[in-house]
Amino acid sequence: MHSSTPPRAVSAVFDDPNLVAHAGLVPVMRLAERCGLSDLVTQKVKLTGTANGAGAAGDAKISSIVAGMATGADSIDDLDVLRHGAMPALFAGIRAPSTLGTFLRAFTHGHALQLHAVHRRFLAALAAHTPLLPGSGEKAFIDVDSTHKRVYGRTKQGAEYGRFKGIRTLHPLIATVCTPHARPLIATVRMRRGKAADSRGAPTFVSEVLATAFEAGCTGMRILRADSQFYNVRVIAACHRAGAHFSITTGMNPPIKRAIHSIPEDAWQQIRYPTAVPDPATGELISDAEVAEIPEYTAFASRKKAERVTARLIVRRVRDLAKPATVGEQGELFPLWRYHPFFTDNPAETLQAEREHRHHAVVEQVIADSKASALAHLPSGKFHANTAWLILWAMAYNLLRAAGALASSFHARATTATLRAHLVHVPARIARSARRLTLHLPQRWPWQQAWTQLFATIHAPSEKL
Structure with a gap:
């Protein structure tokens, strides 16, 4: 041209x-x-x-x-x-x-709460007038995550040196809602100081987003998906109070390691992804993995009996190419595999539950979208x-x-x-x-x-x- x-x-x-x-x-x-x-x-x-x-x-x-x-x-x-x-x-x-x-x-702060109420009701009106969430009467996924937004002004209120050394940030919480047939919408957001812990305020935030999803037409099964920073008893209790299911990454703490070590070798099911997916630990593309399940795993066993939760522990493992196999001796507990466990009461069969949990990454797309548009700056x-x-x-x-x-x-x-x-x-x-x-x-x-x-x-x- x-x-x-x-x-x-x-x-x-x-x-x-x-x-x-x-x-x-x-x-x-x-x-x-x-x-x-x-x-x-x-x-x-x-x-x-x-x-x-x-x-x-x-x-x-x-x-x-x-x-x-x-x-x-x-x-x-x-x-x-x-x-x-x-x-x-x-x-x-x-x-x-x-x-x-x-x-x-x-x-x-009070005016911000009033604007939150506007957002909540506006989302419900949009969902009522347009086909935003097809299939929401059957199943909906609520994804919660936090993000750090870098700021540069020295006088910005709440900006602090947090997770990233030498970088001042604010630390918003973002929750999205989607269905198997729809892209995610933003259900709830909350601005926090840069040093706020990832899970700070998470139980009340989860309760709010589950109620917002219900008002937006998600009257069927609701499944909350989150990363390991939200793996705590109060978040799961908030899901139970709202009548929702949960699917939360656990991380590799000692009880989880012992539970994984107890899984028999013949319990692992081979899966192959239709398209390669990035490994969360290394970023390398992987096409093959294995999945196993402990049907009744009791989490938070050190807490009082009323706060313990028994549900499914589903584990995905992929080959750890960075660690060569040890020949002739036991070596490390996990010499060949990287494990990605999550705790859930999702009633779906094992491979489907694992596939649905992995789709939690859609919230990262929304966060990326925010930083490429209005949240490129926090202007005040x-x-x-x-x-x-x-x-x-x-x-x-x-x-x-x-x-x-x-x-x-x-x-x-x-x-x-x-x-x-x-x-x-x-x-x-x-x-x-x-x-x-x-x-x-x-x-x-x-x-x-x-x-x-x-x-x-x-x-x-x-x-x-």
């Missing part, structure tokens, strides 16, 4: 008031309106203040931030992308970045402003997933970067006639059919999408 005209024959002028760069925001934000985002904010978020209008029209300010994040904004200044061309003709109440920054800095020096930013990112993420579910079966499973490229970043020219606005979109747009389906569905007169 090359330019069709000589360089000197081309000029550029930013002077057209009828163009917009993100016409996909029209159906996306219409979907947010139909699911009651503005009403929820008005009802739940009681933010008062006079500085730069901090407490006025909170629904318009939150909608502006969510819309900016839907376009890919990752800082407060990037929210100015909404104020170009004919955007004021399409949307009322667009706020300047300075106003939005002041609004976020006015948040307190105020801890609660960054908490609000985290919650608003979760709302924008779920909104884009809902839009994709309405567009096409392909976009229902596409990444959010693809959703932005195909459905949001569509240029358009606005024409006015007979008190109506018409969006003139590019000819031969490759995803025209999906975009048209989304637009027609959202603007249908029926209240049921």
